[in-house]
Amino acid sequence: MYTQALDQLSKEHEHTPxxxxxxxxxxxxxxxxxxERIEPKDWMPDAxxxxxxxxxxxxxxxxxxxxxxEGNWITRAPTLKxxxxxxxxxxxxxxxxxYLYSAAETLGVSREHLIGQLLAGSAKYSSIFNYPTLTWxxxxxxxxxxxxxxxxxxxxxCRCSYGPYARAMVRICKEESFHQRQGYEIMITxxxxxxxxxxxxxxxxxxxxxxALMMFGPSDADSKHSAQSMRWKIKRFxxxxxxxxFVDFTVPQAEYLGLTIPDPDLRWDEETQHYRFxxxxxxxxxxxxxxxxxxxxxxxxxxxxxxxxxxxxxxxxQAYAEKQRKRAxxxxxxxxxxx
Amino acid sequence: MSDAREWxxxxxxxxxxxxxxxxxxxxxxxxxxxxxxxxxRDLYTRRxxxxxxxxxxxxxxxxxxxxDADVLFEPARDxxxxxxxxxxxxxxxxxx
Numbered sequence: 001m002y003t004q005a006l007d008q009l010s011k012e013h014e015h016t017p018x019x020x021x022x023x024x025x026x027x028x029x030x031x032x033x034x035x036e037r038i039e040p041k042d043w044m045p046d047a048x049x050x051x052x053x054x055x056x057x058x059x060x061x062x063x064x065x066x067x068x069x070e071g072n073w074i075t076r077a078p079t080l081k082x083x084x085x086x087x088x089x090x091x092x093x094x095x096x097x098x099y100l101y102s103a104a105e106t107l108g109v110s111r112e113h114l115i116g117q118l119l120a121g122s123a124k125y126s127s128i129f130n131y132p133t134l135t136w137x138x139x140x141x142x143x144x145x146x147x148x149x150x151x152x153x154x155x156x157x158c159r160c161s162y163g164p165y166a167r168a169m170v171r172i173c174k175e176e177s178f179h180q181r182q183g184y185e186i187m188i189t190x191x192x193x194x195x196x197x198x199x200x201x202x203x204x205x206x207x208x209x210x211x212a213l214m215m216f217g218p219s220d221a222d223s224k225h226s227a228q229s230m231r232w233k234i235k236r237f238x239x240x241x242x243x244x245x246f247v248d249f250t251v252p253q254a255e256y257l258g259l260t261i262p263d264p265d266l267r268w269d270e271e272t273q274h275y276r277f278x279x280x281x282x283x284x285x286x287x288x289x290x291x292x293x294x295x296x297x298x299x300x301x302x303x304x305x306x307x308x309x310x311x312x313x314x315x316x317x318q319a320y321a322e323k324q325r326k327r328a329x330x331x332x333x334x335x336x337x338x339x
Numbered sequence: 340m341s342d343a344r345e346w347x348x349x350x351x352x353x354x355x356x357x358x359x360x361x362x363x364x365x366x367x368x369x370x371x372x373x374x375x376x377x378x379x380r381d382l383y384t385r386r387x388x389x390x391x392x393x394x395x396x397x398x399x400x401x402x403x404x405x406x407d408a409d410v411l412f413e414p415a416r417d418x419x420x421x422x423x424x425x426x427x428x429x430x431x432x433x434x435x
Contacts, residue, residue, distance in 0.1 A: 042405050088385075095382050102366045105348070111368060112345045168365070175386075318346070321370035 032233050037163040040106040048232055051225065052162055053107050055234065057114045060100035062126035064118070067093045068302050069133045069295075070142060078136060085182050086139065092175050099168040106164045119304055127285060128211050130293030137190055137197075137204035143183015145205075145212040145250065151176045152246045153216065156236035165234075184253065191257040198258070205254065206262040213277075214285045216243040222282075247275045348397040349375035351382075353389035361393050369394075 025045055031038065038044055067090045074090065077083035101111045117123035128146055133139060154176065157169040190201035217223055217239040229235040237245075247266075254261050265278035287293065346368040352361035364383045369375035375394035383389065403411060419425050428435055 039405070041402065091385070095385065098367070098382055099365055105366070110345055171364075317370045317374065321374070324371065 029231070032161050032231075035233075036161075037166065038161050039163045047228075048234075049107050051229065051232070051234065052165065053104055053109050055229075056100055056104040056107075056165055057109075057117070058124050058126075060097045060104060060114065061118045061123055062129065063093050063097035063100060065125045065129045065299050065303060066146075067097075068299055069129055069131070070139055072133055073136060073139050076136070077139075082186070089143070089179050089182065092179065096172045096175070099171055100165075103162075103164040103168040115307075119300075119307055121291075121300055124289065126215060127288040127293065128215050129299060130288050130295045131207065131211050132295050134207070135200050135204060137186070137200040138207065140183050140186030140190060140201065141204035141208040143179050143181075144187050144253070145183075145208045146215070147176055147179040147183060148250060149212045149215045149246050151180060152242050152249075156242075159233075159236060161233040187257055187259075191259060201257065202259050205259050209262050210280065210284075211288075213243055213247070213280055214288075216240070216246065218282070218285070219280075244274055247277055251275050346370050349379075349394040350397050350400060351375070351379040352393040352395070353379075353383055354391040355388055356390055361391065364388075366397060367394075372396075 024043055028038075028043065028045060028048070038048075070086060070093075071090050074083060074086050077086050101114060104114060105111055114123070118125070128149075133142065151173065154169055154173050158166055158173055160166040160169065187201050187204075190197045192198075220226060220238045220240045223239055226235065226238060230238070251261060251266070263278045265276065267276050269276045288296070291297075348366050348368055349372065350366050351364050353364050354361045364379075367375055367378040367382060369378050372394050376392050379392050379394060384392070415421075
């Protein structure tokens with residue numbers, strides 16, 4: 001998505017319009033309020049650009065790190081069918097990361113720089129991927145709950161004010177639905193299986209329920225970026241609104257499975273027509289974000305190892321391409337000499 | 340940890356089926372055009388989204404400047420006589 005070239009062009013033809021920053025900001029907000037989409041070369045406030053780079057790159061990192069907990073189970077999937085499905089899902093996650101890095105690059109930041117931040121440990125990614133996948137049922141619970149929560153977060157992003165991000169999200173949302181459904185199907189199979197299989201499903205639900213609720217981020221009162229992101233229409237619904245919607249959708253799905261949501265305070269509220277749920281352990285959330293979750297160090301170590309182990313492939317590809325270019329240049333020289 | 344240099348960016352265009360235009364879908368980094376096509380195939384056609392791929396180096400694309408949008412596109416705004424609906428034709432006249 002037109003990154004580098006267009007930036008160069010706009011510098012050559014710099015117009016430096018004689019309009020002050022306040023006026024530009026007002027016009028920008030007007031465009032947002034009119035539901036216009038902002039495209040890469042359009043004027044935008046620095047803070048808008050930086051907010052998007054932070055959000056899109058964190059999102060991309062989450063997709064990439066998100067391959068790890070499930071990747072652990074590819075060699076141990078119970079059937080060939082499940083293995084093929086899981087490989088496809090993990091490949092999708094890598095693809096989602098790539099779409100999102102593409103979108104981030106349109107804001108004038110290089111992919112290499114963003115990946116460098118992830119590998120250096122200075123970039124954040126979703127807290128959810130720092131939890132372990134102890135049994136096959138966790139793969140089901142991740143698809144059902146983690147991808148389910150991701151869909152809830154991502155559908156409104158398809159209408160995000162920044163065009164390239166919104167377009168990447170449309171593509172991602174189409175693919176996420178398969179992820180969620182394959183996960184729920186794993187849960188159905190286990191829930192209808194032997195008592196031991198059903199227990200596995202229940203334990204996976206117990207492990208993933210609360211971390212899934214934390215995926216929506218801090219409560220509105222404590223969310224420092226929310227208000228501005230809503231004004232810029234990067235965000236369309238508050239963290240708490242989306243979390244509530246997720247609970248309302250998911251509780252009946254758990255009931256269908258005959259599983260119990262691990263929350264003694266959960267109850268249907270006739271008056272509001274919503275499920276009320278218990279207090280989230282925000283201390284745990286903050287600790288996991290800070291790097292003290294059960295798997296933070298493992299995930300980063302695995303990511304760095306993958307990057308290092310792929311180095312020779314990248315170098316070989318580069319060397320081969322250079323050799324081909326040189327050979328093509330030599331050949332065209334020979335042709336010139338002959339003619 | 341930085342690699343020798345970042346691979347160039349290619350914009351990817353996909354024809355979803357015969358008879359339709361190639362449409363921009365995103366971008367990939369690749370050492371050369373051939374690898375760009377391979378990456379685009381893995382990234383953008385996992386669900387039969389395409390029958391043909393174009394890869395164009397991003398640095399080769401020249402685009403209009405959003406600041407020129409008025410100069411470029413405004414002159415077409417008041418030329419509504421370029422549209423067939425501008426003309427009043429009596430309803431009894433058919434196939435026109």
